[in-house]
Amino acid sequence: MTETLMPGGGVARRPLHFIVMADCSGSMKGEKMQALNYALRSMLPHLVDWERDQLQAQLLIRILSFASAPQWYVADPVPVGQLSAHWRNLEYVPMGRSNMGPAFRAVGEALSPDRLERRALRPAILLVTDGLPTDPPGAFESGLASLLEMAAGRSALRLAVAIGRDANSEPLDRFRSPEVPVLVADGTDEIADRLVTASIAVSRMSEVGVNRGALAEQLNIADPARRSQPEVPTRQASQGGYFEDIL
Amino acid sequence: MTNLPAAAPPDQPRRTHSWLVLTASERGASHVASKAPNQDAVAAERAGAEGAVAAVADGHGHSRHLRSARGSRLAVKIGCQVAQELADRLGSADAIFAQPDAAGTPAATAEELTKLAEEFLVPAVVSRWRDAVLADVKAEPFTEAEQALRHAGDDAGIAYGSTLLLAMVLRGWLILAQIGDGDVVGVQADGRAIEPVPADPQLDGLVTTSLCGADPRSDFRVAAVDTTQHPLLAVLLATDGYGNAQVVDRWASAFSEDLAWMLKDRDVNWLASQLPSWAARCASSDGSADDTTVALLISAAKAGQRAGQDSDVGSEETTIPAVPHAGTVPVQVPAAPPSTEPVTMRQLAHRPAPEPVMLERSTPRRKTTPAGEQAVSHEPATTEIPKVRQGQAGDDRKRDSGHGGDLGGAGLGGAGLGGAGPGGAGPGGDEPPTTEWRPPGTGAR
Numbered sequence: 001m002t003e004t005l006m007p008g009g010g011v012a013r014r015p016l017h018f019i020v021m022a023d024c025s026g027s028m029k030g031e032k033m034q035a036l037n038y039a040l041r042s043m044l045p046h047l048v049d050w051e052r053d054q055l056q057a058q059l060l061i062r063i064l065s066f067a068s069a070p071q072w073y074v075a076d077p078v079p080v081g082q083l084s085a086h087w088r089n090l091e092y093v094p095m096g097r098s099n100m101g102p103a104f105r106a107v108g109e110a111l112s113p114d115r116l117e118r119r120a121l122r123p124a125i126l127l128v129t130d131g132l133p134t135d136p137p138g139a140f141e142s143g144l145a146s147l148l149e150m151a152a153g154r155s156a157l158r159l160a161v162a163i164g165r166d167a168n169s170e171p172l173d174r175f176r177s178p179e180v181p182v183l184v185a186d187g188t189d190e191i192a193d194r195l196v197t198a199s200i201a202v203s204r205m206s207e208v209g210v211n212r213g214a215l216a217e218q219l220n221i222a223d224p225a226r227r228s229q230p231e232v233p234t235r236q237a238s239q240g241g242y243f244e245d246i247l
Numbered sequence: 248m249t250n251l252p253a254a255a256p257p258d259q260p261r262r263t264h265s266w267l268v269l270t271a272s273e274r275g276a277s278h279v280a281s282k283a284p285n286q287d288a289v290a291a292e293r294a295g296a297e298g299a300v301a302a303v304a305d306g307h308g309h310s311r312h313l314r315s316a317r318g319s320r321l322a323v324k325i326g327c328q329v330a331q332e333l334a335d336r337l338g339s340a341d342a343i344f345a346q347p348d349a350a351g352t353p354a355a356t357a358e359e360l361t362k363l364a365e366e367f368l369v370p371a372v373v374s375r376w377r378d379a380v381l382a383d384v385k386a387e388p389f390t391e392a393e394q395a396l397r398h399a400g401d402d403a404g405i406a407y408g409s410t411l412l413l414a415m416v417l418r419g420w421l422i423l424a425q426i427g428d429g430d431v432v433g434v435q436a437d438g439r440a441i442e443p444v445p446a447d448p449q450l451d452g453l454v455t456t457s458l459c460g461a462d463p464r465s466d467f468r469v470a471a472v473d474t475t476q477h478p479l480l481a482v483l484l485a486t487d488g489y490g491n492a493q494v495v496d497r498w499a500s501a502f503s504e505d506l507a508w509m510l511k512d513r514d515v516n517w518l519a520s521q522l523p524s525w526a527a528r529c530a531s532s533d534g535s536a537d538d539t540t541v542a543l544l545i546s547a548a549k550a551g552q553r554a555g556q557d558s559d560v561g562s563e564e565t566t567i568p569a570v571p572h573a574g575t576v577p578v579q580v581p582a583a584p585p586s587t588e589p590v591t592m593r594q595l596a597h598r599p600a601p602e603p604v605m606l607e608r609s610t611p612r613r614k615t616t617p618a619g620e621q622a623v624s625h626e627p628a629t630t631e632i633p634k635v636r637q638g639q640a641g642d643d644r645k646r647d648s649g650h651g652g653d654l655g656g657a658g659l660g661g662a663g664l665g666g667a668g669p670g671g672a673g674p675g676g677d678e679p680p681t682t683e684w685r686p687p688g689t690g691a692r
Binding site (some may be wrong): 005007008012113151152 | 276277280451454490491492493494495496498501502503504505506509521524525528529531532533534535536
């Protein structure tokens with residue numbers, strides 16, 4: 001048996017970064033916060049199972065809690081199995097507001113080219129909130145713009161879960177990927193289901209590639225409450241000559 | 248059109264540089280799982296009397312690019328053809344390659360050759376690739392199933408979308424052209440890496456430019472390197488399945504340092520036995536899971552420092568006997584009489600990638616002598632690489648041509664020996680299995 005020597009520093013699966021933006025404002029106090037923690041805990045095993053069964057990605061997760069200001073709850077990307085095994089509940093911020101702009105900016109910084117591996121797959125971002133953004137005028141827009149300025153932020157699968165119909169607001173439509181509807185949890189008992197749906201979306205990213213239409217169909221199947229017909233963007237050759245780089 | 252300079256005086260010394268080309272291509276684990284073909288392609292050919300050209304291409308994976316496996320094969324075939332024509336043109340204009348004059352001014356400059364590549368090579372590749380695509384569609388129109396995968400208003404070329412990385416080594420010059428992602432790494436004698444092809448800000452790791460883009464001519468990046476001024480041990484062309492598997496973000500430096508050591512410590516036959524494993528490792532589910540294709544151009548003068556002991560590497564006669572991959576492929580010694588045909592390529596069976604042994608950086612492996620002294624070992628743990636008579640290797644080649652059934656493989660040849668490995672373009676000749684492209688959903692492959 002001839003030994004195999006390989007030049008370089010070794011090989012590994014491509015990282016798939018999954019960032020959860022969790023609303024921990026004062027309005028999340030009580031049952032909502034408990035339900036969110038339960039939902040996040042419930043979502044992780046699905047992701048662990050998916051990671052084990054697929055071939056392409058190593059799923060690395062981070063959690064950003066936000067209220068009046070964003071704060072990294074899990075700052076460094078950790079394997080999803082590790083987080084699942086050492087989960088600690090998020091806590092709400094008394095009197096905290098739902099300022100999303102600075103949170104978007106923080107995520108954008110985390111996805112800047114100098115902080116993201118060159119070989120990383122498209123990231124996924126999941127925003128969970130129970131209300132409208134409370135940013136000062138212009139702050140939501142500038143924060144979102146800073147996230148979308150980043151190539152990785154722009155191309156990320158951006159999912160939004162609204163806790164309560166009222167939370168399904170126009171600002172969330174501006175955040176979410178155009179082809180993926182806002183997932184609405186009418187009550188706290190539905191939060192876990194919506195997050196599982198979100199995890200399915202994340203796990204299907206590498207399977208359907210840029211065929212986000214297929215992804216939207218799958219989400220609608222997984223989330224029968226949603227029957228909207230999302231817009232599926234196409235990037236034509238004549239519009240810049242780019243072609244999606246999928247496997 | 249760039250005018251070539253007049254021929255050099257007959258007594259002008261000519262710079263001769265022979266190169267070897269090794270190739271390997273492996274179907275990605277994700278493609279195996281989804282029953283998609285290997286959409287990469289690779290080819291290597293002689294270019295001029297002494298040069299060589301190698302090309303790798305990565306057909307896009309999205310269902311919209313439903314004939315990208317064909318597109319990549321057309322790309323490497325046409326890339327090599329055009330490079331050969333360029334070599335022929337340059338071959339009739341010796342002055343451009345003449346030695347530096349007394350003032351040290353070379354007859355040709357990198358700028359001139361870059362311009363030549365931009366004005367001749369790139370436009371020719373782009374237009375001929377498109378012509379070939381249209382001819383292919385005319386010969387075999389899109390089926391109903393394929394039409395269903397195309398987007399409204401898609402140009403025919405989009406179905407064939409592919410990248411292309413092209414390297415030509417010719418009389419002391421390395422000429423490079425690239426569109427789309429992938430990597431070109433030059434390995435210098437001191438182990439430092441050079442990446443001559445200019446970076447493209449459009450390639451952010453998430454999207455790629457393409458031969459089927461709106462303006463592929465402007466998306467090509469070209470470079471020329473005077474290898475007499477910047478001697479190179481080797482040049483790697485790799486589709487992105489290779490780089491995306493590397494743990495180290497800036498992996499070219501580590502690769503270059505390690506390969507320089509390998510080239511000094513091991514012979515080229517050993518390298519040929521290793522290359523398919525590298526591609527397989529990257530293409531596996533432990534790596535990028537993507538199709539992975541590499542072409543490794545090796546300066547025969549450097550390779551011959553060791554390989555010359557056993558073969559004609561480095562001499563004017565560049566034929567190398569093929570050597571089966573010891574330890575992973577049973578050596579099948581055919582009973583047929585020896586052939587006198589030169590060996591141009593070698594087939595290695597499709598196989599799981601063995602666990603690699605990562606190099607300890609810059610540390611030669613040593614063994615303890617009976618006297619207790621440390622002696623540098625120049626041999627792998629299994630020191631014997633089976634030698635195969637020329638005829639055996641020739642028969643191997645015939646088998647390759649016959650079944651063309653394996654996706655992984657390595658081509659091994661002297662400069663310009665036509666070492667298109669499995670997965671490489673070989674229209675009218677050896678075809679990789681991916682040439683038998685079938686539309687998705689047929690259950691084929």
